[in-house]
Amino acid sequence: DGGITQSPKYLFRKEGQNVTLSCEQNLNHDAMYWYRQDPGQGLRLIYYSQIVNDFQKGDIAEGYSVSREKKESFPLTVTSAQKNPTAFYLCASSSLGGNNQPQHFGDGTRLSIL
Amino acid sequence: GQQVMQIPQYQHVQEGEDFTTYCNSSTTLSNIQWYKQRPGGHPVFLIQLVKSGEVKKQKRLTFQFGEAKKNSSLHITATQTTDVGTYFCAGKAGGTSYGKLTFGQGTILTVHP
Numbered sequence: 001d002g003g004i005t006q007s008p009k010y011l012f013r014k015e016g017q018n019v020t021l022s023c024e025q026n027l028n029h030d031a032m033y034w035y036r037q038d039p040g041q042g043l044r045l046i047y048y049s050q051i052v053n054d055f056q057k058g059d060i061a062e063g064y065s066v067s068r069e070k071k072e073s074f075p076l077t078v079t080s081a082q083k084n085p086t087a088f089y090l091c092a093s094s095s096l097g098g099n100n101q102p103q104h105f106g107d108g109t110r111l112s113i114l
Numbered sequence: 115g116q117q118v119m120q121i122p123q124y125q126h127v128q129e130g131e132d133f134t135t136y137c138n139s140s141t142t143l144s145n146i147q148w149y150k151q152r153p154g155g156h157p158v159f160l161i162q163l164v165k166s167g168e169v170k171k172q173k174r175l176t177f178q179f180g181e182a183k184k185n186s187s188l189h190i191t192a193t194q195t196t197d198v199g200t201y202f203c204a205g206k207a208g209g210t211s212y213g214k215l216t217f218g219q220g221t222i223l224t225v226h227p
Binding site for chain 1: 206219
């Protein structure tokens with residue numbers, strides 16, 4: 001079954017620690033995205049990538065880093081520089097054909113601070 | 115930068131009542147998408163509107179795109195408990211990077227049986 005897999009589902013971070021959230025898709029989509037969801041603020045774009053080995057900052061990239069070494073994988077690292085990392089993180093992917101293709105989302109990773 | 119505002123933030127209705135959420139953009143949009151997120155779930159694509167003044171229907175859901183392509187609405191007729199969730203609009207401004215969407219804050223719909 002095609003889809004997007006995010007892991008882990010829950011993650012806890014200690015102060016000063018970097019953590020990496022995994023996102024894998026088997027939809028053969030070119031574009032991948034990372035969003036942060038906080039209550040009452042909708043989805044905010046952290047980073048996105050339209051092609052392997054290339055990515056762009058979104059609206060709230062500070063304190064985060066990504067890589068796109070393979071088409072199907074787009075991991076997000078939450079660094080210690082991100083002072084308020086507690087949130088629900090959603091990964092999405094889309095094809096790049098036509099006007100604007102729908103985004104398909106994973107089940108998300110909920111990150112909390114210990 | 116582009117902003118997409120969505121109102122209301124919360125809406126509580128009795129089952130059978132109608133529901134509408136509104137989306138307004140600070141800039142002209144090339145298209146707008148709507149998503150639904152069930153409690154504890156992830157957003158799921160509902161529909162995309164592209165043309166000025168476009169109206170699309172999906173069973174009890176009616177989606178509209180304004181003439182100026184700066185606003186949109188989602189109307190649900192005779193809500194059911196299965197309609198519970200958060201509804202997001204997401205717009206793409208003309209000239210922005212391919213596929214990059216700006217999401218509204220969402221409207222959380224509660225339906226009381």
